Amino acid sequence: MGDMKNEFETLPAAGPMAQSSKDFKSDQMVRWCPGCGDFAILATVQKVLPTLGIPREKFVFVSGIGCSSRFPYYMNTFGFHSIHGRAPTIATGIKCTNPEMQVWVVTGDGDGLSIGGNHLIHALRRNVDIKILLFNNRIYGLTKGQYSPTSEIGKKTKSSPMGTIDIPLNPVAVALASEASFVARAVDTDLPFLSDVLTRAARHQGSVFVEIFQNCIVFNDGAFDSMAAKEVREEKMLKLAHGQPMIFGAKKDKGIRLNGLEPEVVSFDPAKPPKDLLVHDERANSSTLAQLLAHMAEPVPEGVFRDVSRPALHELMHAQIRQAKAAAPADLQKLLNGPETWSVEAEGTL
Amino acid sequence: MNDAKTKAVQSTLPIEEIESAVIRFAGDSGDGIQLTGMQFTTTTAFAGNDLSTFPDFPAEIRAPVGTIAGVSGFQIQFSSHEVLTPGDAPDVLVAMNPAALKANIKEVNNGGLVIVNSDTFNAANLKKAGYEKNPLEDGSLSHVRVIAVELGRLTRNALEGMGLSATETERCKNFFALGMMYWLYDRPMEATLGWIAAKFKKNAKFVAANQKALHAGNAYCETAEIFGHHYRVRKAPIKPGVYRNITGNEATALGFVSASAVSGIPLWLGSYPITPASDVLHELSKHKNFEVKTFQAEDEIAAIGSAIGAAFAGHLALTTTSGPGVALKTEAVGLAVMTELPLVILNVQRGGPSTGLPTKTEQADLLQALYGRNGECPVPVLAAATPGDCFAMAYEACRIAIKYMTPVFLLTDGYLANGSEPWLIPDVSKLPRFGRSPLPPVGEFQLYKRDPETLARPWPLPGLAGYEHRIGGIEKQDITGNISYDPDNHERMVRLRAAKVNKIAQDIPPTEILGNKQGKVLLIGWGGTYGSITSAVHNLQKAGKSVSSVHLRHLNPLPPDLGDLMAGFEQVIVPELNMGQLLKVLRAKYLVPAVGLNKIKGQPFKVAEIQTAVDAALGGK
Numbered sequence A: 001m002g003d004m005k006n007e008f009e010t011l012p013a014a015g016p017m018a019q020s021s022k023d024f025k026s027d028q029m030v031r032w033c034p035g036c037g038d039f040a041i042l043a044t045v046q047k048v049l050p051t052l053g054i055p056r057e058k059f060v061f062v063s064g065i066g067c068s069s070r071f072p073y074y075m076n077t078f079g080f081h082s083i084h085g086r087a088p089t090i091a092t093g094i095k096c097t098n099p100e101m102q103v104w105v106v107t108g109d110g111d112g113l114s115i116g117g118n119h120l121i122h123a124l125r126r127n128v129d130i131k132i133l134l135f136n137n138r139i140y141g142l143t144k145g146q147y148s149p150t151s152e153i154g155k156k157t158k159s160s161p162m163g164t165i166d167i168p169l170n171p172v173a174v175a176l177a178s179e180a181s182f183v184a185r186a187v188d189t190d191l192p193f194l195s196d197v198l199t200r201a202a203r204h205q206g207s208v209f210v211e212i213f214q215n216c217i218v219f220n221d222g223a224f225d226s227m228a229a230k231e232v233r234e235e236k237m238l239k240l241a242h243g244q245p246m247i248f249g250a251k252k253d254k255g256i257r258l259n260g261l262e263p264e265v266v267s268f269d270p271a272k273p274p275k276d277l278l279v280h281d282e283r284a285n286s287s288t289l290a291q292l293l294a295h296m297a298e299p300v301p302e303g304v305f306r307d308v309s310r311p312a313l314h315e316l317m318h319a320q321i322r323q324a325k326a327a328a329p330a331d332l333q334k335l336l337n338g339p340e341t342w343s344v345e346a347e348g349t350l
Numbered sequence B: 001m002n003d004a005k006t007k008a009v010q011s012t013l014p015i016e017e018i019e020s021a022v023i024r025f026a027g028d029s030g031d032g033i034q035l036t037g038m039q040f041t042t043t044t045a046f047a048g049n050d051l052s053t054f055p056d057f058p059a060e061i062r063a064p065v066g067t068i069a070g071v072s073g074f075q076i077q078f079s080s081h082e083v084l085t086p087g088d089a090p091d092v093l094v095a096m097n098p099a100a101l102k103a104n105i106k107e108v109n110n111g112g113l114v115i116v117n118s119d120t121f122n123a124a125n126l127k128k129a130g131y132e133k134n135p136l137e138d139g140s141l142s143h144v145r146v147i148a149v150e151l152g153r154l155t156r157n158a159l160e161g162m163g164l165s166a167t168e169t170e171r172c173k174n175f176f177a178l179g180m181m182y183w184l185y186d187r188p189m190e191a192t193l194g195w196i197a198a199k200f201k202k203n204a205k206f207v208a209a210n211q212k213a214l215h216a217g218n219a220y221c222e223t224a225e226i227f228g229h230h231y232r233v234r235k236a237p238i239k240p241g242v243y244r245n246i247t248g249n250e251a252t253a254l255g256f257v258s259a260s261a262v263s264g265i266p267l268w269l270g271s272y273p274i275t276p277a278s279d280v281l282h283e284l285s286k287h288k289n290f291e292v293k294t295f296q297a298e299d300e301i302a303a304i305g306s307a308i309g310a311a312f313a314g315h316l317a318l319t320t321t322s323g324p325g326v327a328l329k330t331e332a333v334g335l336a337v338m339t340e341l342p343l344v345i346l347n348v349q350r351g352g353p354s355t356g357l358p359t360k361t362e363q364a365d366l367l368q369a370l371y372g373r374n375g376e377c378p379v380p381v382l383a384a385a386t387p388g389d390c391f392a393m394a395y396e397a398c399r400i401a402i403k404y405m406t407p408v409f410l411l412t413d414g415y416l417a418n419g420s421e422p423w424l425i426p427d428v429s430k431l432p433r434f435g436r437s438p439l440p441p442v443g444e445f446q447l448y449k450r451d452p453e454t455l456a457r458p459w460p461l462p463g464l465a466g467y468e469h470r471i472g473g474i475e476k477q478d479i480t481g482n483i484s485y486d487p488d489n490h491e492r493m494v495r496l497r498a499a500k501v502n503k504i505a506q507d508i509p510p511t512e513i514l515g516n517k518q519g520k521v522l523l524i525g526w527g528g529t530y531g532s533i534t535s536a537v538h539n540l541q542k543a544g545k546s547v548s549s550v551h552l553r554h555l556n557p558l559p560p561d562l563g564d565l566m567a568g569f570e571q572v573i574v575p576e577l578n579m580g581q582l583l584k585v586l587r588a589k590y591l592v593p594a595v596g597l598n599k600i601k602g603q604p605f606k607v608a609e610i611q612t613a614v615d616a617a618l619g620g621k
Helices: A002-007 A040-052 A068-074 A087-097 A109-115 A117-127 A171-177 A189-204 A229-235 A288-292 A313-327 A332-337 B032-046 B098-107 B123-129 B151-159 B166-170 B173-184 B190-199 B206-226 B247-261 B278-285 B300-313 B322-339 B366-371 B387-402 B414-418 B486-506 B527-542 B562-567 B581-590 B607-617
Strands: A059-063 A078-081 A103-106 A130-137 A180-186 A208-213 A237-238 A252-257 A262-267 A300-307 A342-344 B016-020 B020-028 B050-056 B069-079 B092-095 B113-117 B144-151 B230-233 B241-247 B267-271 B293-296 B316-320 B345-348 B381-383 B407-413 B420-424 B470-472 B519-526 B548-552 B554-556 B569-576 B593-598
Touching: A002 A171, A040 A068, A040 A130, A040 A189, A059 A068, A059 A087, A068 A078, A068 A103, A078 A087, A078 B322, A087 A117, A087 A130, A087 A313, A087 B113, A087 B267, A087 B293, A087 B322, A103 A109, A109 A117, A109 A130, A109 A171, A117 A130, A117 A171, A117 B050, A117 B300, A117 B345, A171 A180, A171 A208, A171 A288, A171 A300, A171 B322, A180 A189, A180 B151, A189 A208, A189 A252, A189 A300, A229 A237, A313 B241, A313 B293, A332 B247, B016 B322, B020 B032, B020 B098, B020 B173, B032 B050, B032 B069, B032 B190, B032 B206, B032 B241, B032 B420, B032 B470, B050 B414, B069 B098, B098 B113, B098 B123, B113 B173, B113 B527, B144 B278, B151 B166, B151 B173, B151 B206, B151 B387, B166 B206, B166 B519, B173 B206, B173 B230, B206 B593, B241 B247, B247 B267, B247 B278, B247 B316, B247 B387, B247 B407, B247 B414, B247 B519, B267 B278, B267 B300, B278 B293, B293 B300, B293 B519, B300 B316, B300 B322, B316 B322, B316 B387, B322 B366, B322 B470, B345 B414, B366 B381, B366 B407, B366 B554, B366 B581, B381 B387, B387 B407, B387 B486, B407 B414, B407 B527, B414 B527, B486 B554, B519 B562, B519 B581, B519 B607, B527 B548, B527 B569, B527 B607, B548 B562, B562 B569, B562 B581, B569 B581
Parallel strands: A059 A078, A059 A103, A078 B470, A103 A130, A130 A208, A180 A208, A237 A300, B016 B230, B020 B092, B092 B113, B113 B144, B267 B293, B267 B316, B316 B345, B345 B407, B381 B407, B519 B548, B519 B569, B569 B593
Antiparallel strands: A180 A300, A252 A262, A342 B241, B020 B069, B050 B069, B050 B420, B241 B420, B381 B554
């Protein structure tokens, strides 16, 4: 895409093919800490959007409060940096009233799962056609280092000097339980894979939830190193692929099979994989398999857990409006008159 | 209605002309009291009287049968002259059980008429109502005229052989009672007979039974001669035109729909159910053919959040609630102020604080609307004066929101919301026109570059190429709208936001004053107390007292001429259903020694309460 931009950049209203990642960069200075995982995610989003064939004025980015929520300021699209936790509500209002917009929500583990948890689950269950990216760094960054609802139990932070005593939430499991129609996970350091996941997220019609493991270099550096660091990733993470057996490891010599209701890891000769390996089905009607994968601690699955199709909220809402309009024309005077009226004649005739 | 059986009994008993009457129906929640009251109201309106109603229902959906907690009431005042309130005290109380009698008897005028359903005065019901002895027998009701009617038995007799179960028969007794009241006030029954036919059109048996109960009650009064004579209230001299009955909540909803239809800006309502505002959500959700989109959100915050999103995307956005809901929405209101998005927040006030008195009325959220936010956060505040005025103020709130690009608070209250009055239906072609301001050309567009007339910023809708912009809750740089932490810019923006809201004063018409522009006492009211204050002032003026009144519908900004008006009077009295909230504002802004007249009982002012207090202030002069 980068090579094409010079031909078209003098044509402001040109077609979508004219767009490059540069068109999606605003003139505002990006103010995240040097080395923050957010930079890579921003760059990936700016790379994916021009490939979708949608002009940039049809995008809107909505966020709440937190480091990740600065995201809209750096996108040269429409944007709304709102208040803590409420981005899904604002995004719902935008999508339902202006369905031609592609609406993205950028949130974090505190914004999306703590103060805004209620809005997150309801936006997902309603199948609002919005793409929610939850940057999970397992810490509060903007308020300088308190534990979050995804912090691992026992974690020592500024607000938990003796370690946290509350069980963390599993974001993917929450999204699945909320009946999101698209649920995925990716890591901020594996950009080609993140790019694939975001492209699929962008193309999905309905509620999208993508958890992105994101490193906070200042307050929680290395939070995902045990699974996502380059040297261990292939052994500790499982890339999900629809219709494919669940195989991982640098040598493709490990897989997942079911033992009763529990998934277990089996090792094998890569030339002769066992026949009873679990096969991924992201389109299953039930979210049972996806839930099982969501709770798997090793390897940690990434990719698309679930991708099912059902009507989005705005489609159902607009269908009812069309139906009501067909049934009764909008006659305002008739509406004001109501079911029963009476006339008062001019005075003197009483 | 050609059937001879449907005609009201041709009375041979004498008729007494009276000017006005106040009737209260009271009974168990399940007795059909609200329905009976609404039928009496419709018939009374058709008869040409002016009227005002006040339903008063319990907070519980189905409180234990026969208890005081379960008593539901409906009061109506009707008259051959102007009526502004549902009346202070009933002339006639219809009590369907001992609890209804006990809960209401204290308010009945001395010498008033009390009709009780004596079938229900058994030991069990008396005990549930807290009566140790039967009040029909112990002489405690000697100050009123009691008419004991065996409503249950008479209804059963009338409907015998119609194939109804005992429960179905019992349910018709409210129509027997209504038939009696129609006889007493010489009302035609056609409207109610027609309503019954339409309501039960799927079940001919119920149509026949309820119509028969209505006739039976009517005939019973004539043949049993229990009242001796009946009353006639002549038509009132009402402004000519086409009328309907309307409650405040209905009028509010229709005001919103009309504002949307006239401006061409589609409506979005984000709401969460709450008493007494839910009826606005119900009403608006019926009007999808007007492109009204209603969204029942997961909570109050999501409700306003969705509305802010809809406003950003170009809709006429609303959120409707009551005081506790406003408390939850507070942070989001600040966001709408900061982002300068049009939004109407309806607060149908109820008794507070906290859950308070959900079904009762109060005016204690004025300071919340004016000041209840972090930071310097000005929001225009409007208040409706009567049920019908809710239409005009809902419309005006939308107009101001769009013209000035600002959230607007609209205050009504439980009394206005559920009360009804005859409403002169507006002519749609005469509603004030308004709409979106044109956008500046792409090259000149800057998000916070304001219209000098209104100080409003442009409102470019998402999707428009060349108008891409980012907004949010962080302080904005003047003109560009970029994030700015510059100290001078912050002060400039705070002052600009305040100046914009103050500009709205240019749209406020000259304040109407009831009475002379100079005198001893000026009453200043706002909101649902209009009827009581105005009636009291009428009475005081008739008695030759030097009293005038003004009623505010704009509370922020206040009308520009208010200070001069107050200067014409020796004393300013501010009646409010709170501890003196408007009073505080007036004293602070104008440095006037105004005094309050306050009531915090969850009930509206009685006319006499205001009259007495003003009389006292005048020292009998």
